[in-house]
Amino acid sequence: MSPVLAAAIALVRFPLRLRCSLLRRRSNCRPLSSSRLFPRHFSTVTTRKLSVSSSAQAIFAKEMPSVAIDPANADEYASQSKLLQEFTNVPTIDKAWIFKSGNANTSRAMFIVRQVDLLTNKERMMVLSSHISKASEDSVDFQWSPFPVEMNGASAVVPSPSGLKLLVVRNKENDSPTVLEIWGPALLEKEIHVPQSVHGSVYTDGWFEGISWNHDESMIAYVAEEPPLEKPVFNYLGFKKEGSSEKDFNSWKGQGDWEEGWGETYSKKRNPSLFVVSINSGEVRPVKGIPRSLSVGQVVWAPSTSKANNSLVFVGWSIENGPQKTPRKLGIKYCYNRPCALYGIGDPFQDQSSSESSNGNEDVVNSAINLTQDLGSAFCPRFSPNGKYLVFVSARNAVESGAHIATDSLHRIVWPSDGLLHHSLDIIDVVPVIMCPEDDCFPGLYNSEFLPYPWLSDGSTMIVSSVWCSTQVILSVNIISGKVLRISPHESNFSWGILALHGDDILAVYSSPISPPQIQYGCHTSQKDQLSTWTWLGVPTPTLRYSDKVSSLLSSLKFSILKIPVRNPSAELSKGAKKPFEAIFVSHPPFASGESCKQTQEDGLCAPLILVLHGGPHSVSLTNYSKSLAFLSSLGYNLLVVNYRGSLGFGEEALQSLPGRIGCQDVDDVLTALDYVIHKGLASSSKVAVVGGSHGGFLTTHLVGQAPDRFVAAVARNPVCNLSIMVGTTDIPDWCYTETFGKEGKTFFSEAPTVENLQIFYEKSPISHLPKVKTPMLFLFGAQDLRVPISNGLQYARALREKGVEVKIIVFPEDVHAIDRPQSDFESFLNIGVWFKKHLG
Numbered sequence: 001m002s003p004v005l006a007a008a009i010a011l012v013r014f015p016l017r018l019r020c021s022l023l024r025r026r027s028n029c030r031p032l033s034s035s036r037l038f039p040r041h042f043s044t045v046t047t048r049k050l051s052v053s054s055s056a057q058a059i060f061a062k063e064m065p066s067v068a069i070d071p072a073n074a075d076e077y078a079s080q081s082k083l084l085q086e087f088t089n090v091p092t093i094d095k096a097w098i099f100k101s102g103n104a105n106t107s108r109a110m111f112i113v114r115q116v117d118l119l120t121n122k123e124r125m126m127v128l129s130s131h132i133s134k135a136s137e138d139s140v141d142f143q144w145s146p147f148p149v150e151m152n153g154a155s156a157v158v159p160s161p162s163g164l165k166l167l168v169v170r171n172k173e174n175d176s177p178t179v180l181e182i183w184g185p186a187l188l189e190k191e192i193h194v195p196q197s198v199h200g201s202v203y204t205d206g207w208f209e210g211i212s213w214n215h216d217e218s219m220i221a222y223v224a225e226e227p228p229l230e231k232p233v234f235n236y237l238g239f240k241k242e243g244s245s246e247k248d249f250n251s252w253k254g255q256g257d258w259e260e261g262w263g264e265t266y267s268k269k270r271n272p273s274l275f276v277v278s279i280n281s282g283e284v285r286p287v288k289g290i291p292r293s294l295s296v297g298q299v300v301w302a303p304s305t306s307k308a309n310n311s312l313v314f315v316g317w318s319i320e321n322g323p324q325k326t327p328r329k330l331g332i333k334y335c336y337n338r339p340c341a342l343y344g345i346g347d348p349f350q351d352q353s354s355s356e357s358s359n360g361n362e363d364v365v366n367s368a369i370n371l372t373q374d375l376g377s378a379f380c381p382r383f384s385p386n387g388k389y390l391v392f393v394s395a396r397n398a399v400e401s402g403a404h405i406a407t408d409s410l411h412r413i414v415w416p417s418d419g420l421l422h423h424s425l426d427i428i429d430v431v432p433v434i435m436c437p438e439d440d441c442f443p444g445l446y447n448s449e450f451l452p453y454p455w456l457s458d459g460s461t462m463i464v465s466s467v468w469c470s471t472q473v474i475l476s477v478n479i480i481s482g483k484v485l486r487i488s489p490h491e492s493n494f495s496w497g498i499l500a501l502h503g504d505d506i507l508a509v510y511s512s513p514i515s516p517p518q519i520q521y522g523c524h525t526s527q528k529d530q531l532s533t534w535t536w537l538g539v540p541t542p543t544l545r546y547s548d549k550v551s552s553l554l555s556s557l558k559f560s561i562l563k564i565p566v567r568n569p570s571a572e573l574s575k576g577a578k579k580p581f582e583a584i585f586v587s588h589p590p591f592a593s594g595e596s597c598k599q600t601q602e603d604g605l606c607a608p609l610i611l612v613l614h615g616g617p618h619s620v621s622l623t624n625y626s627k628s629l630a631f632l633s634s635l636g637y638n639l640l641v642v643n644y645r646g647s648l649g650f651g652e653e654a655l656q657s658l659p660g661r662i663g664c665q666d667v668d669d670v671l672t673a674l675d676y677v678i679h680k681g682l683a684s685s686s687k688v689a690v691v692g693g694s695h696g697g698f699l700t701t702h703l704v705g706q707a708p709d710r711f712v713a714a715v716a717r718n719p720v721c722n723l724s725i726m727v728g729t730t731d732i733p734d735w736c737y738t739e740t741f742g743k744e745g746k747t748f749f750s751e752a753p754t755v756e757n758l759q760i761f762y763e764k765s766p767i768s769h770l771p772k773v774k775t776p777m778l779f780l781f782g783a784q785d786l787r788v789p790i791s792n793g794l795q796y797a798r799a800l801r802e803k804g805v806e807v808k809i810i811v812f813p814e815d816v817h818a819i820d821r822p823q824s825d826f827e828s829f830l831n832i833g834v835w836f837k838k839h840l841g
Contacts, residue, residue, distance in 0.1 A: 073834055080635070080833045084826065086550050087631045090543070091115030091126070093517075096499040096507060098132065099163030107132045107502060112157060113148055113543070116822040123822070125151045128543065132502065138535050140505075140521050144542050156204040160217045161453070165189075165279075167211065167220060171201040178202055178224065182279055192282045199286070200225030200270055207333065208272040208297030214310060219349065220277050221287075221299045221312055225270035231256040260319075262295065263331025263731030264787045264817055272296055274314060276348050285348040287312065289367040293319050293327075294343070298379060302344065303387030305419035310347040313390065315340050315379045316368070321734075323749050331731030331787060335404045336395035342378045343368040344421040369421045371413065376400065380450050383415070384479065385459045390415050391479055393448060397433055397652060402738035402746045403659055405618040407433045407652040408445040412479050430482050436576035437651045442475075442484050443468055446620070446648040449498060456504050456524075456532075463487075463501060467649035470561050470582045471495050471623050474508060474522075476532065487522070487534055493561055495624035496520075506534060511625035513586045513641075514557040514633070516546055553634040559586045561623065566645070567672045576653025577645060583673045584623055584641040585682065586633050608687040608840040611674060611703075612641040615694030617658055617666060617739070620648040628829045635833055637689075637840065640677055644669035644699075660742025662695075663764045667702050674710070685710070689840055691832060693717035694788060694817065698766060701796060704777065705769025713839035715778045715832050718788045718817055721796035723761035727753055731786045740764050770799055776806035778835040780828050782815035808835065 069077055095112040113126040126148035133141045151157060156169040170179040177193040178201060203209045203223045211222045233240040235251040261267050274287040274296045290296060294316035302311040317340045322328025332338050345368045372378040377395040384391065390413040398406040410431035416422070434444035446467035454462045462477045472495040474488040488496040488508070494515065499507040506522035519541050522534035563580040588607045610632060614621045621641045633639055643649070644666045646658025658665055677683045690711050692700040697719020704714050720726060727736040737745030740761055753761070762768055779797045781790045790811065801807045810831060812824040819828055 073838065076834050076837055077830065080837070081826075081830055083549075083634060084631050084830055084833070086547050087627045087634070088116070088826065089547065090545075091124075093128075093499070093509070093543075097159055097163070098500045098502045098507065099159075105134050107134075108163075109142075109500070109502075109507070110159065111499075118822050118826060121821060121823045125154050125157070127151060127157065134505075134523075137525055138523050138537070140523065140537055140539070142521075142539050142541070148543075155202065156209075156211060158211045158213070160213045161215075162217060165213075165217055167213075169202045169204065169211070169222075171204070180220075180277060180284075190279065190282055192277060192284065194224075194277075194284050197227050198284055199227055199273065199275055203269075203272050203297065205265070208295065210297050210299035210314065212300045212312075214301045214347075215304050218279050219310075219347070220279070221301060222275055222277070223272050223297050223299060223314075224275055226273040228270065229256065229259070260329045262329050262333070264333045264785070266333065267784075267786060274299060274312070274345075276312075278349055283349075287345060287348050289345055290316070290343070291368070294368070295319070295329075296343075298381065300381050300383065302390075302419065303383060303415065305417070310350060311344055311419065311421060312347060313342055313344050313371070313381050313383075315381070316343045316370075323751060330734060333787075335732060335735075336377070336406070336408075337398040337402055337404050337734075339376055339399055340379055341373060341375065342371045342381055342390070342392060344371055345369065369423060371421070371423070371425055372427060373423060375411070375427060378411070380448070382450055382454060382462070385455050388415060389413065389479060391430070391462065393445070393450075401656060401659070401743050402734060403618050403656065404732070404735060404738075405447075405616070405648060406655055407648075408448060409433050410445060410448075410477065410479075430479050431477060431484060433652050435651055436574070436579075436653045442486070443649055443651050447472075451498060451501065453501065456501070461532075463498060463506060465496065465498050467620055467622070469649045470584055470620065470643050472497060474498060474506065485531075487532075489536065493559075493623055495622045497624075504532075508536075512623050513559045513584060513625065513629060513639070514554050516544070516550075516554070516625050516630075518544060550630075550634075554630065557586060557588060557633055559584060559623070561585075562673070562676065564669070564673045564676050567668065573657060574653040576651045577657030579650070579654060581645050581647070581650065581654070581669055581673075582643045583676075584621060584639070584643075585677065586629070586639040586641070587682065588633075588636065588638060606682070606684040606687065607636055607638045608689065608836075609638045609640055609674075609677070609683040610836065610840075611670060611688065611690040611692075612639055613670065613690065613692030613696035613699045614641075614643070614647070615692070615696045617644070617646045617662065617695040618648060618655055619695075628825075631829060632833060632836070635837065637836065638683065640673060640683070642670050642673045644673075656743075659738050659745070660740070662698070662739045663702050663766070666699055667706055670699060670703060671707060671710075687712065687840060689713040689715075689836055691715040691717075692719070693819075695720060697721075697788075697793070701766035701773075701777075702769065704773050704775040705766055706772075708772045708774055711775045713778075713836055714775050715780070715835060716793065717780045717819060717828070718782055718785050718790075719766070719779070719793050719796070720788050721765060721792050722767045723765045724758045725795065726788060726792050727758075727761055729789045729791065736761060767796055767799070770796065771803070773800060773803075773805055776808075776835075776839055778808045778831060779810070780819060780831070781809070781811045782817055782819045782824075783811055783813045784815060785817045787817040 091113050093111050094114050098107050098109045101107055109130045109132055111128040113128050115124045128148040129145045131143040153170050154168050155171040158167045166183040168181040175196050177195045180192040182190040208223050213220055232254040233251050240251055272295045275284055277284045296314045296316050299312055299314040302313050317338055319327050319329050321330040346366055375394055376399045378392050380393040382391050394409045412428050412430050413425045431445055437443040449465045460478055460480045465472055465474050473486050474496050476485045476487050494510045494512045496508055496510045504524035508520045509517050510520055511517040519539040521537045521539050525533050562583045562585050564583055565580050566578055569578040590605045620643055645654050678685050688711055690700050690703055697716035700714050700716045701719050701721050704711055723736050727733045734749050737749045779793055781793055783790055797807050797809050812819055815821050815824045
């Protein structure tokens with residue numbers, strides 16, 4: 001048994017619990033769900049199937065939903081809540097690692113499994129292991145452990161590269177010390193308690209997050225909250241100059257100067273800073289030489305050399321994001337347009353005498369050096385296996401245009417053989433930004449997922465996943481030639497993600513809107529023409545057991561990707577902006593023969609249609625499995641999930657066509673897609689509803705105002721309703737300028753917008769069409785939302801009530817923009833289902 005797996009099993013603090021599993025990937029550098037303002041699609045938070053006693057059912061009936069229930073809808077709530085739990089009865093596979101064993105044909109895999117617990121409103125973390133045997137090039141066998149092991153209280157689990165050690169991070173509450181546990185084979189080797197005076201919680205957010213073992217596994221670099229700043233102390237005599245001890249009950253601490261955070265989800269987090277812990281001594285040291293004006297993340301160790309000490313490479317975000325580069329931490333969550341760079345710095349445990357002898361210049365070693373200062377954006381650093389190249393992603397187009405996400409590029413740096421850091425390293429383009437892709441050709445890099453070790457055995461080919469129109473695919477990228485190949489099946493409309501590499505083989509997951517995730521194992525083969533190919537094999541998994549009811553409901557559905565021609569494109573549009581956009585159509589066949597409503601002249605037999613609109617707007621809805629959308633489909637509705645122009649995955653020209661045209665071009669694309677399916681006989685014009693969150697809520701409220709006779713019901717989650725109010729209250733006011741005025745909006749972005757600009761913001765907003773709205777609307781708000789503060793949507797909803805429109809409002813007091821806390825997510829989609837059942841039938 002692998003030492004890491006043995007250590008994980010030794011970690012169990014409670015009885016083992018058997019879990020089922022639904023697969024999900026989380027990016028090591030940038031979460032694919034980075035699409036929320038901006039939700040890409042609705043939250044796919046899942047819950048376990050609850051075995052609920054009659055008394056517990058009474059508690060559920062009393063407490064969920066938390067708002068008053070119309071007695072006429074009580075039976076609908078009961079039946080739909082039971083069905084929703086059928087779709088949320090399995091956990092998710094978050095990450096995976098594969099380790100070599102003594103036998104050349106066998107390996108061990110470790111999976112991190114997460115499971116939502118509705119009753120506690122928390123998420124559990126578990127470790128699940130498997131033994132992998134590969135008898136031939138096209139045959140593989142997985143032998144799964146009978147039970148997962150719950151990692152109670154763990155915030156992160158990171159095995160060492162060799163698999164011989166395991167780091168477990170336990171972030172504590174109430175200012176208690178953070179605990180770092182180092183596990184060896186079946187035992188705890190060291191437990192390090194780090195007090196708040198050294199640092200706060202370790203970042204495990206997928207954005208600033210960075211935990212990296214060094215090459216001999218003697219040290220770990222990581223990102224954590226800086227220690228709290230000193231605050232003024234007062235007592236009955238007034239201000240106390242000498243400060244106060246924590247146990248002094250005759251004084252109190254004031255607030256001190258306000259310090260800005262990074263906005264949405266980071267309002268209570270202190271500045272992310274870099275630390276290194278020595279495994280042998282247990283000592284934790286901050287990495288000095290990094291200016292406090294930088295927030296750090298995504299740290300990796302540079303290759304060791306005989307001529308230089310160990311050094312670290314990390315991403316640094318400057319706080320100078322305000323107008324005219326004034327100090328301002330604009331919201332960073334889901335926003336890749338924040339300038340950042342790669343920096344190098346020396347290891348804080350290095351021998352000082354050695355550093356001083358390095359050209360006699362200690363400052364070169366102990367001060368952070370900007371390695372990509374001319375690029376504007378650089379993140380996700382990865383070193384090639386031989387240490388010769390540093391590869392990274394750039395969102396330069398997002399930084400330059402102001403769009404919160406745009407098409408990425410990939411670059412490499414030739415790492416100096418002597419390991420000495422300097423500013424003049426040459427940056428070489430590997431994969432450029434694709435402006436206007438040819439039909440069915442590579443559209444560019446988007447939301448690329450990098451594994452901690454993404455390399456094939458040739459040392460120059462990376463395996464990544466990226467958005468390709470309305471799907472996610474797996475790509476191979478040669479960092480020397482720049483050649484990009486799609487290696488997930490070309491004929492598949494499913495979405496594919498990477499879990500881990502096993503030599504040159506790939507452990508992946510694939511799914512579709514009507515097919516829950518399944519593990520696939522890609523066996524690598526080389527052809528005579530030297531092109532690599534992979535044979536994909538299904539992997540039976542005991543944790544992927546879906547109920548018969550779910551399987552039955554999904555088996556009757558079909559899905560397809562529709563290409564929607566642009567209606568009346570203007571001459572000023574670029575070539576890429578005139579190309580068709582896409583929509584994912586999930587349907588119930590109206591008749592056994594599969595004929596359309598139009599063919600049979602039976603319009604009433606078409607299932608009601610729900611338009612589903614993603615946020616962003618520079619995001620994308622993918623053909624992957626979504627528990628929430630599968631639930632809505634199971635209620636008898638067809639879904640039209642529209643990727644309007646401006647979405648990711650279709651080239652930079654199409655994406656950049658939307659800023660400056662929001663509320664017009666995107667609205668017209670959605671109506672064009674709706675007209676398309678009605679004309680094809682796939683939908684009835686009299687039975688259409690719409691749902692969207694964030695910018696999708698912006699579109700939803702625009703549609704019911706601009707086309708008031710076309711929708712019988714609508715749902716908006718944290719919608720943008722009034723840009724003239726949002727610009728002064730959001731954590732991303734620059735977004736309002738860019739999306740309203742286009743690229744030029746960056747030039748006159750100001751914290752004090754002019755009267756003329758406020759007028760334009762209002763005219764671009766859904767509230768300007770409010771007098772025409774008559775569609776019944778359900779609003780869902782997160783009270784802690786900093787992205788689109790609750791006041792924005794409440795103003796709109798109250799104004800609708802004032803004019804007599806049917807309105808229902810649910811507020812989740814502790815939720816942020818995503819509304820993804822387990823109980824909130826459950827109640828949210830339960831109410832969406834009941835609302836549509838009431839108005840669509």
